[in-house]
Amino acid sequence: MANDSPPDHPTEHFRFPVDATSVMLFARSLGDDQPASIDIDHPDAADGLVPPPTFFQSSAHYEPDYPLDTLRTGWKQKITPRHPGPGKTLHGEQRFVYHHPVRSGDVLDVTIRIGDQWRKESSRGGALDFVEQITEFRNQDGVLCVTAVNTGVIPENKPGSDS
């Protein structure tokens, strides 16, 4: 993995408050009935609700000009290697590494940078471009909690989901 984004795609940086209602709504959207994630009165949630493992994707709500939230007031098209334009990329792979617990009430500091990029010939013909986007979530004490690596695939002349 590269340590820095390419110079023309600087690291993005924003804050992401983890509130209990967002955690509950996210869990319910998956039919996730873990009491620790939906019930603020459950003993397992005594220190805050526990976000489901993929909850961190919802930091998109706080990402400035998030490419897949076009109706947001004042939204502007943002072109990045991972999001070269609507309908151009597929979400090929996703990985999370969990370093430290997160609970509702935490305010996470989020940084997004572009990682490795490579090209591969597709078995169906044509080239596939791969782009890694690396997102790190640190809590209010500066502790790294979660690292997310999203690998986008950009096929030549193929429609894509960009999600």
Added chain:
Amino acid sequence: MTDVQLAVGESRTEVVIDEVTPTHLVRYAGASGDFNPLHHNDDYAREHGYPGLFGHGMFSMGLTAKVITGWFGPESLRQFGVRFTRQVWPGDQLTTTAVVTEVTGATANLDLETVNQKGEVVVAGDAVVSLQTDKPAPR
């Protein structure tokens, strides 16, 4: 904390969603912030070369995670990675299988596979879980 006793080869299989509907995808879009019209607008999806709207990959990954957290606890995951191998369509039923491939001290490695009602793999992946965190740790 309670240690989970576990052997290589142990597995769990669960239906993680009975039937995907557009309403599920709209709800997930609102929760996740991913409002790509391919996942809620049938006309838009057809205009972009698809048979119709289809599920977010991250929706399938989130469903897959339920088997892990249901087995080992809501805060048990140390690593979780997947490849999105096939699209998920309204009407699909998804079933996830997690298999223990290695047990090392206080952690276990899992192989993960989520299939549709035809047995086609939609998500394939792996995870590392802690065996000592069936309950969220106090802070």
